[in-house]
Amino acid sequence: MPAKRVIPCLDVKNGRVVKGVQFKDLRDLGHPVDLAKRYDLEGADELVFLDISASLENRGTRESWVREVARELSIPFTVGGGVACVDDAKRLLRAGADKVAVNTAAAQRPALVSELAEAFGRQCVVAAVDVKRDEALAWRVFLKGGTEPTDRSALDWLWELNDLGAGEILLTSMDRDGTGAGFDVQLIERASELPIPLIASGGAGMDIHFLEALEHGADAVLAATLFHEGILSIPQLKAYLAHNGILVRI
């Protein structure tokens, strides 16, 4: 079994890392390279960069900061946002990203996931899925940075993504994102039945929330605000997880 991973998520807009609550009210946190280096030193296992402007404005992620991050970082990183075809992904991987995350474009054209898996291997393909609890569908899939509801049930879509060739799922609970109220562990439990790794996202507010998510089947936990604001440091969190019997890289 690989170690459970702790992953800071950096939302990037116009080449700057930003943070908002529930996808709104953005605030500048600095240059991607500076934050990346800080998290590398602190013992993050991996980083995820989501270009939150790219999908909405239908624009590819900038390659220059991806290239810079790749040169400075000694841990793997994923880049997502506006990846709509094999060429978009190729440019990001060429610039040094280890994996690409797809979201809206994959939901609009599921064959994209298969094409990426075919071209680069499924381990390069992270399927990001934003979901909200829903009476009819249990959890409903949202697109375009959480602004556009779909008719898809999240759990059905996750299995479809697995069949299409996704190598990993990055699952964000929009109900919990930015609230600090804890991960949606019921969602994690259901999603962890998938045969591919699951990154749980949305809702981390304190150390015990990460432990809960991992104990409910997540392979990795992702958070932004907690780490960016220094409320919980990665070494602190890992020490806590190790103390509670979770296999982590220290």
Next chain:
Amino acid sequence: MITLIDYGAGNLASLEGALDRLGLEHVRAGRPDQGGETGPLVLPGVGHFETAQRALRDCGWWREIPGLVAEGRPLMGICLGLQLLAEGSEEAPKASGLGLIPGIVRRLGPGVKVPHMGWSQVQQNFPHPALPDPKGSWLYFVHSYALEPSRETVYVARHGRPFSAVEARGAVMGFQAHPEKSGPAGLLLLQASLAWMGAVTPAPEAPCN
């Protein structure tokens, strides 16, 4: 001079960044005539076995590599690069490997999540003059296939079953892990193996403390 074999299927930017941090000179070579005359060859790789093999054939490297190795050029394969050094892979039963490391690459599992994605501990299986006993160091892996360990496998890791994490046969070395992505432990491993392969490190500066 380290020659990075550039056939469009490797994460060269990260590798170059790591080599720069180690102060090792390197050049990208899309074709065999673009590489350095001497020094280690590095074969990176991400993706599908057969796609990579075809790309290496198209750019002329596939034909050249065995001869260069026979002449004594050191060669390091990373991730899919290691798998391509083996005799073949279950991922592409009709495509052959370079056959520089014995064995067939097999799919991981059953009973575990595939791809094996993340940090796993490695243990020494067979001592190598250049590589220290890792004693459970964490290395980063992203793969769905792996070589089964042989007696001569240098480091082993486990994902469901034991698999080969580091191989060495003479001047040919292979890493299933990504040393360029494995933090300080990975950089040390990269440095030790490339130094052993004859990569030149500039004289260290005098320490300032």
